[in-house]
Amino acid sequence: MVYTETKLADLAETAQAALPKNETLYHSIQDAIQQSDFAEAHRLLLSLVEAEADNAHNWLLLAWTAPTYSAARRCFERALALEPGHPLALDGLSWSETDWAFRRNGHDPAAEQGAAATIPISGEPPMTMTTPGANLPTLETGLAAEAAPGGQSLPTSDRFVSPALAPQPLALRLRRLGYGAYLVLYLLGIAAAEAVTAWLNPQLGLLMHGGLLVLIFLHASLGALPAGQKFLYTLALAPLIRLMSLSIPLLQFQFTYWYMIIGAPLFLSAVIVLRLTGYKPRQVGLALGNDLPLQTGVAVTGLGLGYMEYLILRPQPLAASLSLADIWLPALILLVFTGFLEEFIFRGLMQRAALVAIPKLGPLYISLLFAVLHIGYRSVTDFVFVFLVGWFFSLVAVRTRSILGVSLAHGLTNITLFLVFPFVTLP
Amino acid sequence: MISTVTTSTVSTVTTAALAGSVALIGILVLLILLVQKELSSAVAGTRYQSLSKALNIGIAPLMIAFVLVVLSRIAEVIR
Numbered sequence: 300m301v302y303t304e305t306k307l308a309d310l311a312e313t314a315q316a317a318l319p320k321n322e323t324l325y326h327s328i329q330d331a332i333q334q335s336d337f338a339e340a341h342r343l344l345l346s347l348v349e350a351e352a353d354n355a356h357n358w359l360l361l362a363w364t365a366p367t368y369s370a371a372r373r374c375f376e377r378a379l380a381l382e383p384g385h386p387l388a389l390d391g392l393s394w395s396e397t398d399w400a401f402r403r404n405g406h407d408p409a410a411e412q413g414a415a416a417t418i419p420i421s422g423e424p425p426m427t428m429t430t431p432g433a434n435l436p437t438l439e440t441g442l443a444a445e446a447a448p449g450g451q452s453l454p455t456s457d458r459f460v461s462p463a464l465a466p467q468p469l470a471l472r473l474r475r476l477g478y479g480a481y482l483v484l485y486l487l488g489i490a491a492a493e494a495v496t497a498w499l500n501p502q503l504g505l506l507m508h509g510g511l512l513v514l515i516f517l518h519a520s521l522g523a524l525p526a527g528q529k530f531l532y533t534l535a536l537a538p539l540i541r542l543m544s545l546s547i548p549l550l551q552f553q554f555t556y557w558y559m560i561i562g563a564p565l566f567l568s569a570v571i572v573l574r575l576t577g578y579k580p581r582q583v584g585l586a587l588g589n590d591l592p593l594q595t596g597v598a599v600t601g602l603g604l605g606y607m608e609y610l611i612l613r614p615q616p617l618a619a620s621l622s623l624a625d626i627w628l629p630a631l632i633l634l635v636f637t638g639f640l641e642e643f644i645f646r647g648l649m650q651r652a653a654l655v656a657i658p659k660l661g662p663l664y665i666s667l668l669f670a671v672l673h674i675g676y677r678s679v680t681d682f683v684f685v686f687l688v689g690w691f692f693s694l695v696a697v698r699t700r701s702i703l704g705v706s707l708a709h710g711l712t713n714i715t716l717f718l719v720f721p722f723v724t725l726p
Numbered sequence: 727m728i729s730t731v732t733t734s735t736v737s738t739v740t741t742a743a744l745a746g747s748v749a750l751i752g753i754l755v756l757l758i759l760l761v762q763k764e765l766s767s768a769v770a771g772t773r774y775q776s777l778s779k780a781l782n783i784g785i786a787p788l789m790i791a792f793v794l795v796v797l798s799r800i801a802e803v804i805r
Contacts, residue, residue: 497734502747509755512764514785520766520777528776531741535783542784546752547791548798550745560794561730564787571783608727653728675732684727712727 323697325653326582328360330655337524340364343658355382362391367387368590369539434493457702478527482534482657485511486668493674496541499601505545508538529576530656533649537668540644541567544619551563555617555629562636576652581700588701597695597704601711608712609720616721624719638701638710646696646705652698662693688712690716749795756788 302534317649324347331340341364348357350539355378375391382388391647488511496504512535543565551559573583580586617633618625645665653661670686732802759781766778 497732498736501734501744502751504749505748507757509751511760512755513758516759516762516777516780516784520780521773532783535780538785539784540730542752542755543787543791544730544732545748547739547786547794548740548745550742551798551801557731558728561735562769564790566729567790568783568787575779575783580761588727628767637730641727662798669729673727673730673732675734677733688727709727716727 315593319639325650326660326700327655330582331526332364336524336655337364338366339526339655341366353381355379355385355388359385359387359391362388390679394643419588428516445582460633466688478523479657482530482664485515485534486664486671490671490674492538493541493671496545497675497677501545505542508541512538512542526655529578530649532572532575533644533652534668536565536568536572536644536649536674537672540672555632557634560637562640565644566636566640569640569648578648583643583651584696584700584702585643585647585703587703588699590699593695594699594701594704597692597699598707598711601708602715605706606713606714606720607683608681608716611678611684612676614717614721617717620723621719626714630714631717633713634707634710636712638708639706642692642696642702642706642709647690647702650693650696662690662697666690666693735794749791752788753795756785756792759784759788 310408317576327344327401328340328347330508331337331343341361344364346359350352350359351357358374358378358381362371362378365371365374375388379385379388398407423613425661466509488507492504492507492511494504495507495683515531515535515538523531544561547560547564550558552560617629620626649668650665653665657664666686666689669689670682673682673685676682692709695705696702738748763778763781763785766774766781
């Protein structure tokens, strides 16, 4: 039996079913495993094990993502102690170091025994397996384990040192640091392009968006690690939104249809991103999710949010009157091409990828980006309002694992903002 | 909360001269992406193939925008 990434992903699913808590963490772990980013998966699993130390599945996952054989053995032993006779744990303990290293990387040890001793770990420098401990990031299980070179004893402490914190090659550290810096620069670049478009010179702003789009594609494909690559694919949609909204000749069409004319090609792009990233629809919130009462409640908040934003922006109505005949089509267009589409892009695709690429800062980054794309309204109050609402939507999407509720809320916000409140006399 | 159509979008596209120049910028970006795709397709290696595929994210919608620009120009001439 070869324990490949698929097997690891299956184990992550099993562990997830057993423990509905920490759902976001499980999602991130699954993603990291699917992308062969074992170091990231292991780092996330360490947090999980600290919180849920009595789950054998977590220990098995930790074993298969461990950076060293001795660390893996200690994890297998812990899993076996929790569930005596567990076949996967027994299997793991029966392997030799070479078996473990080859199986972990999806190779057949029988066919490859005696082959090169350098095992490449995806996205990281090669790890030399013939000299255990030398030049390797280590998973230390407390002082007692450190004192036992064979690594055969059970850890006496639950405090672990993550391989992410252990000594790593300088190049890898710089690469990770560089990725975060690039993300900040992209956000600042998009904000600058939006500000230039809104206040200074739309042509220059659009050129900046075009430059950013080209840069993001180059970075994603030629320079990023797998987890970062997916996020950059989704990030490309941000400058593309502005390029599309300004370069399409909208004057030929009624204002009501503008959202559809811009939204339809963007939807095509979003589908291409979905295919490139390999996410399943449910992974980007295209499912009923859980906690339907909460989602219903969130959807209703759209009415209040629409009123609040109306007080900020006071826009002109999109329809001739408040009659059903006049508003049903614009309402449908707003619901689909702003509510659903924008939530699919921001809280679906972008947030999903961000939770893996930048786990702790993902929702914050996406909410900031969402707010930045509203700079065009030229209102600081609206910027802050949209940022807070975006953050609220992010948290709800993570909690419910669906964009249904937030899409309805977003759609209702826009419907009331542009079709209802402009007709209602307000103080 | 509409990030696709903002006040600046409205003010930009309702100015005919401005609308023409921003449409040209869209086409310029499309051309750059198409050249990139052609170059990356010609080079061997998974990363370049990956770039070639990723560029479709931008090429597909900008191509639609380009067709709309051409159609709107034709419509103007016919009128």
